[in-house]
Amino acid sequence: MKRAIRRVLTAAATVALALPAFAQEPPAPTSDKWRPKAGVYAEPGKNFQLDCDESGGLTIDLGRKSVSGYEWSCKVKKINDLGPGSLKVEMVCDDYNLAQNLNPRDPNWDSRQFNEIMFIKQLDAAAISLQKSLNGKLKDPPWRAAYCPLSTQRALAEARLRAEAEAKQKAEEAKRKAEEELALKSAHPQDGVYAALGADFEDRCAKLSDTVVAFAKKSIVTASNKCDIRRMRVQLPDTVRINATCTLQAASGPDAVSVQDPSTTPDRENLMFKKIDDKTVVLWIIKDGRFTGDGRKLSYCSDQVQRAYAVQHRAGKQTRN
Numbered sequence: 001m002k003r004a005i006r007r008v009l010t011a012a013a014t015v016a017l018a019l020p021a022f023a024q025e026p027p028a029p030t031s032d033k034w035r036p037k038a039g040v041y042a043e044p045g046k047n048f049q050l051d052c053d054e055s056g057g058l059t060i061d062l063g064r065k066s067v068s069g070y071e072w073s074c075k076v077k078k079i080n081d082l083g084p085g086s087l088k089v090e091m092v093c094d095d096y097n098l099a100q101n102l103n104p105r106d107p108n109w110d111s112r113q114f115n116e117i118m119f120i121k122q123l124d125a126a127a128i129s130l131q132k133s134l135n136g137k138l139k140d141p142p143w144r145a146a147y148c149p150l151s152t153q154r155a156l157a158e159a160r161l162r163a164e165a166e167a168k169q170k171a172e173e174a175k176r177k178a179e180e181e182l183a184l185k186s187a188h189p190q191d192g193v194y195a196a197l198g199a200d201f202e203d204r205c206a207k208l209s210d211t212v213v214a215f216a217k218k219s220i221v222t223a224s225n226k227c228d229i230r231r232m233r234v235q236l237p238d239t240v241r242i243n244a245t246c247t248l249q250a251a252s253g254p255d256a257v258s259v260q261d262p263s264t265t266p267d268r269e270n271l272m273f274k275k276i277d278d279k280t281v282v283l284w285i286i287k288d289g290r291f292t293g294d295g296r297k298l299s300y301c302s303d304q305v306q307r308a309y310a311v312q313h314r315a316g317k318q319t320r321n
Helices: 002-016 048-053 096-102 150-187 201-207 303-320
Strands: 039-042 058-061 066-069 072-083 086-094 113-122 127-132 143-147 192-196 211-214 219-221 225-236 239-248 271-277 280-285 296-300
Touching (some): 039 048, 039 150, 048 150, 072 096, 072 113, 192 201
Antiparallel strands (some): 039 058, 058 066, 066 072, 072 086, 113 127, 192 211, 192 296, 219 225, 280 296
């Protein structure tokens, strides 16, 4: 499984190395030092076009200090000019196949890196000679690579742009979601037992007969309804609007009010909390399609009540199990 995942990641990284400049001829270098064209190369032969199309050869981008091949990738650290059209490139590489072969019992094989060198020599306008070390040693002879056709470079550039756009969109979405979750956590009241202030406040707290808020468990129990939270959103920094499925409790008194089904409300929301401070909230239950009135002001019960509720909740859960 790790091997399959790593192949997918390597392929994605290879595509990401393609440059927008592939869609046209790269500009002339500003210095006399020769550098290979940024792009994808493959070994000439019957599989040349296939290797080009599948990025199965070699991707060189010295401008972005990167070189990669099949299931390996390197970050360029230093470029040495050996002569006209001849380079020695010093790199730090990830090569999980090499790491596994050297020490399959190494628990950190997938993060191991290797110091490698690559010799690159210009042969003609489109071809280069390459020789790369393996675990720091030059074991394989030089081989010839040709620059893939511009149509391939354009396709890879377009794929890279799409991948970058998708990655940017995902990053922005993740950031937005994280910000929303942070805002939600700061806006919603802390979980626990609440009751309306009054002469019997302590009694209703002790009997757990008023309101129990459990955002962590997607549940709210009001004085007369048990609600399962389906969706929440922050309207203001201190206000949470809720879409919940609520059921009128059998033990409710004659003054109990059923919570309206969210599918019949304008915003598909039927509960709303406004946080006054860490110990005080206002709860609205929607009626006739709107949140009306001043709401019901609730205060957080004592720590002793919160502990009693936690013990009772655990006991009830164990009994059900």
